[in-house]
Amino acid sequence: MVSITVFAKHAATAAMCLLLCGCTTNELGTKNTHPKSREFFAMDTYMTMKAYGDGAEKALNAAEFRILDLEGELSVTDNDSEISALNNADGEPVTVSDDVAVILRKAREIGNKTGGAMDITLYPIVKEWGFTTGDYHIPSAETLSGLLENVDYSRVDISGNAVTLPADFQVDTGALAKGYASDEAIRLFRENGVDSGIVSLGGNVMALGAKPDGSDWRVSVVDPFAPDTDMCILGIRDKAVITSGNYERYFIGEDGKLYCHIIDSSTGCPAESGLVSVTVIGECGLECDALSTALFVLGYEDAVGYWREYGGFDMILVTDDEKIFYTSGIADSFTNVSDMNAEVIS
Numbered sequence: 001m002v003s004i005t006v007f008a009k010h011a012a013t014a015a016m017c018l019l020l021c022g023c024t025t026n027e028l029g030t031k032n033t034h035p036k037s038r039e040f041f042a043m044d045t046y047m048t049m050k051a052y053g054d055g056a057e058k059a060l061n062a063a064e065f066r067i068l069d070l071e072g073e074l075s076v077t078d079n080d081s082e083i084s085a086l087n088n089a090d091g092e093p094v095t096v097s098d099d100v101a102v103i104l105r106k107a108r109e110i111g112n113k114t115g116g117a118m119d120i121t122l123y124p125i126v127k128e129w130g131f132t133t134g135d136y137h138i139p140s141a142e143t144l145s146g147l148l149e150n151v152d153y154s155r156v157d158i159s160g161n162a163v164t165l166p167a168d169f170q171v172d173t174g175a176l177a178k179g180y181a182s183d184e185a186i187r188l189f190r191e192n193g194v195d196s197g198i199v200s201l202g203g204n205v206m207a208l209g210a211k212p213d214g215s216d217w218r219v220s221v222v223d224p225f226a227p228d229t230d231m232c233i234l235g236i237r238d239k240a241v242i243t244s245g246n247y248e249r250y251f252i253g254e255d256g257k258l259y260c261h262i263i264d265s266s267t268g269c270p271a272e273s274g275l276v277s278v279t280v281i282g283e284c285g286l287e288c289d290a291l292s293t294a295l296f297v298l299g300y301e302d303a304v305g306y307w308r309e310y311g312g313f314d315m316i317l318v319t320d321d322e323k324i325f326y327t328s329g330i331a332d333s334f335t336n337v338s339d340m341n342a343e344v345i346s
Contacts, residue, residue, distance in 0.1 A: 045202030179289025273299030
């Protein structure tokens, strides 16, 4: 019998982390005492939003409604979602919303740029490991080999809003959904006259403007070796800060190894890239969310290579030998509050 110890962000723990340490990332210390705020549960996580100004309440209502609507479109476990319709279409084309089409195109773009490190067709393998069902176990090599025959993001055909998956393929947009939702929440803040606000969607943080006093929003990033504590603090405005780490959802197998939920499409196994945490900072939440997963799979050298080639974002990489590396664009806003050594990527 397999002995397994399971660790995951359950609802009560997630709620406490959001209030105290920000789960993965969290806004810290605004001085204005009159914001409008909202807390709710969606996309399998607790979410908090804060907005300032006359349109704040209307903006929060619109953003919450929008996120719940996106959940209905994107949920891989909701039989009525568009993703479920795709996964059960048996090779037939499905007409999807603009939201789903945008997310699928971004997934393909990042997949192409990273050599498949972002692959949304991994859902059957993620499910086999138990990360969606709770039935955690180590699949056999034969099982994984068979499932990998139906994993290849490049075979997802997107023509306008018509999407076709090969029969026996299934997709999951979980690595992009909250990033896209944060973009949409901030868009609705702007449309309703809010020019200062912040959203934390399960630890995926995105800020609009500066704080009302003109200073940067302060966002903490969790120490992957001690998830109840902060590793660093960033000052941001008009940016998303999104982290993927091996501490977020994992189990310990009978072999004593840690198996995390981030799967390497080249092996069908949890990624073992030498990284334990990747934080991406940029203007687009969707892009940051996708990259945080893909760069985690790539590992340090290839992640740095990607950043040098494409740019347009900053990042914080934490290696399994407890070292922090961060890009020069955040050097002036980065404060290390851990015992780890931190250095700028040259």
